[in-house]
Amino acid sequence: MKLRQNRYFKKFLSQKGFSLIELLIVIFIIMIIASIASVLYLNTVRSQEDILGRAKSQKDARTVLYIMEKEIRECVSVINAENNDIRFLSNIDRDDEFEEISYHTEISGNNYILFREEDGTGARIFLDSLVNDDIFSYYHQADSDPLDLPLDEDSLNVFKILKIEFLLNDEPELAGKNIYMSSSVYLRNR
Numbered sequence: 001m002k003l004r005q006n007r008y009f010k011k012f013l014s015q016k017g018f019s020l021i022e023l024l025i026v027i028f029i030i031m032i033i034a035s036i037a038s039v040l041y042l043n044t045v046r047s048q049e050d051i052l053g054r055a056k057s058q059k060d061a062r063t064v065l066y067i068m069e070k071e072i073r074e075c076v077s078v079i080n081a082e083n084n085d086i087r088f089l090s091n092i093d094r095d096d097e098f099e100e101i102s103y104h105t106e107i108s109g110n111n112y113i114l115f116r117e118e119d120g121t122g123a124r125i126f127l128d129s130l131v132n133d134d135i136f137s138y139y140h141q142a143d144s145d146p147l148d149l150p151l152d153e154d155s156l157n158v159f160k161i162l163k164i165e166f167l168l169n170d171e172p173e174l175a176g177k178n179i180y181m182s183s184s185v186y187l188r189n190r
Helices: 002-014 020-073 151-157
Strands: 077-081 083-091 098-108 111-118 124-130 138-139 161-168 179-185
Touching: 002 179, 020 083, 020 124, 020 161, 020 179, 077 151
Parallel strands: none
Antiparallel strands: 077 083, 083 098, 098 111, 111 124, 124 161, 138 161, 161 179
């Protein structure tokens, strides 16, 4: 039996090269492995781009929220307060003159855009891809219900807390992947 195995083994070793079928099978296997590897690589790259894009959107939204908090916290007088618009006076540049600052939303396609305007100069886009329009709510104190809108003259001067909350979706094809941002601002100078 050993002799017979040796003979086949020697015959196999004596053959030079591969047959055409063996070569085609090897090429086919290599093509399958390469296509699987390329699909995995492309999905990884695409996923990484999505993650980085969402992280950038979250960072931008946090920055906008921080700036809004800072400016609203220092306001001395509120001129107009609605659920999608607030206009107030604040000394943001510390020059003893009060600037009129406005934040308001406008619809654009399927999303809303948050605009910031200072002293009547042109409004500039502060945040886009908002899902909701009602981003402001007003409170007398922390444990109270929100005030009814529109606020009358007396309520404009007495509310102490402004809650900012919005949903952000920078990728409309991912409808359920909204980013929720929220903050409460206690007005100091009132």
